[in-house]
Amino acid sequence: MASVAKERAGAEIVYGSEECYRHSIELLEELGFPKGVLPLQDLVECGRVRETGFVWMKQKAPYEHFFEGTSTRVSYAPEVTGYVEKFRMKKMIGIKSKQMLLWVPVTEMCIEDPKGKKILFKTPMGIGKSFPIMAFMTPEEKEKHLLLQEKEIQENN
Numbered sequence: 001m002a003s004v005a006k007e008r009a010g011a012e013i014v015y016g017s018e019e020c021y022r023h024s025i026e027l028l029e030e031l032g033f034p035k036g037v038l039p040l041q042d043l044v045e046c047g048r049v050r051e052t053g054f055v056w057m058k059q060k061a062p063y064e065h066f067f068e069g070t071s072t073r074v075s076y077a078p079e080v081t082g083y084v085e086k087f088r089m090k091k092m093i094g095i096k097s098k099q100m101l102l103w104v105p106v107t108e109m110c111i112e113d114p115k116g117k118k119i120l121f122k123t124p125m126g127i128g129k130s131f132p133i134m135a136f137m138t139p140e141e142k143e144k145h146l147l148l149q150e151k152e153i154q155e156n157n
Helices: 002-007 017-031 139-156
Strands: 012-015 043-049 054-059 063-067 072-085 088-099 102-105 108-110 118-122 128-132
Touching: 012 017, 017 043, 017 054, 017 072
Parallel strands: none
Antiparallel strands: 012 043, 043 054, 054 072, 063 072, 072 088, 088 102, 088 108, 108 118, 118 128
């Protein structure tokens, strides 16, 4: 318990579903991730230690989500933790992805391409799988993304 308290020392903490949702969306946007990449439900507490990059999000109960764009089922524990930096969330705990018949822990996600076309998820063994970033975007983000692409194409012609 002392290590948990030490890890969270100096944290900005918010409580309640609406505040936590807003906080988590702001965090994802700041890091450069699409808003739909962590579709947590019924959040009760979110925290961040800016000095270390440690973050946590607590929800009332475990949650499973099926990402249609990747045909992947993902399980989120009641508490998801990790360390964040721009375009990267590492040392993640509380997220598992169903691969074949097995639940595999996801310990890192990152956007390695500066243009952000793919998002890479890694396991504790370092094995990773990339997906199009659009698979995790909200409908509003997809629309904005497509408009920007269209604008770039017009400018290049």
